[in-house]
Amino acid sequence: MPGQFERIAEIEDPFELLRAATERLAEAQQEVTELSRLRRRLIQDLHSQGMSYAQIAEKAGLSRGRIHQIRHTGPAPEAAFLGVGTVTVATPLRHDPLKGRPVLSLDDMATGQALEDLVRSFDMQAASDHVSVDGTIDLNRPNLVVVCGPAMSEAMRDAYATDPVLRWERTDAWQLTDTSTGHSYRSGQEADPQEPVDIAYVGRLARPDGQGSFLAIAGIHPQGSRGVAHLLNREISSLWGQVRNERFSALVRTVYDPATNEPQSTELITPVYRHGQD
Template identity: 60%
Template structure:
């Protein structure tokens, strides 16, 4: 840690405050080390992908070739940054069910959040869980925020989705997603006649309202789609990271699911993966 931080903490007279401050600074330092290691591994991979040999990278970086190989294959994987860096905040919505005075969280949202948390921790990312409150008023102007919530439960999220330059949510009897560029509409199989065990979900990284960063958001038209997005992220996050990195984007995910359990059987992109700077 910087000497100024060390000196500041060492000068704290109250021993309990000193322990607390030292613990907080150690936690922050460990996160910084993790993200620096992730960044270093990512740059080595990118340079090698450009055709630069490990020997050349080692020479220019002042490291041995063996050390470069070691860095490339150890430490936190770069694609974890698709979710964010440091400590992620993962928000799921509270709902008011008929006949239930207490707000609840849909079981599918709980499951999706737990699986995404497990995925993030596998990339050495810390996760803090919270809820989008009843009424949907959530502060989106925070770093490393992931929100699992659609436009129905939150006017704040509805306004965020409206900022997407490609997709729009349409309520016409049932919710659908529409691609403004192609005119393609995505309607859940549950709302079709006859019903089919297929759902569609939105996945995107959108600009925060204050313009100072982005928010990763996703939700299915129905809960099965939400679970499908997590299934896709678990299996394809490296590919997604390679295509969009930390840029803003949006896409639609098609999810086939077991009608008996609601569990995803197959999840894949149903639309192009639009990078917003290209639209």
């Protein structure tokens, strides 16, 4: 923006000028990325509605070659499944009685890293945050992904309770129930004999302030959360095509290596339930 450039250029202190110019350049680069992503998504949407690329080009006042170039080279539109701009990935801290301080488990660290890598693969910035040991987390933020179940955070427990279809329940162990079918799913760790299988929740839920939504991920055990990150790396385009920015939820089954907890296979075991517009 010319006005912003003029304002920055008038800064007299050279170090403040350098800082302001660097920050504005980063903002401008992100805006270019998101506008390119939006443009590619619009072309895909118009084509899926039945328009040919030649028709899109004519209506937009662009050449057919330019439309094809945008379609194939712009940033992937499915990145918007995670957010726009900088995406914050929050993982839970746990109290370590031996160290006497909060720590991040290796499984939660692996899940967070996989999600941040996915964000960066779309040329977006990733930031990390944590759910505190007492369960405190600010959910009223844009572009937020939270890896945390209901047992560790009252805020997340309240958020999950707004899901109209899938429900977290606790008897002798945690389970996830699909209220549309009445079927309940438990982790293989509660089976006899135990199995290296876990069930996880993935969904976009309403923020407490009603001003948007956030992405929620939680396995009955941490291996399930790792499975969701694994599935998103393969299926994010398909999920984006089904739900776009709407609120939704689904359950994921993960088979993992019991020695490393690394996901070996993941699959959706419920439909992707759409909750409605954000």
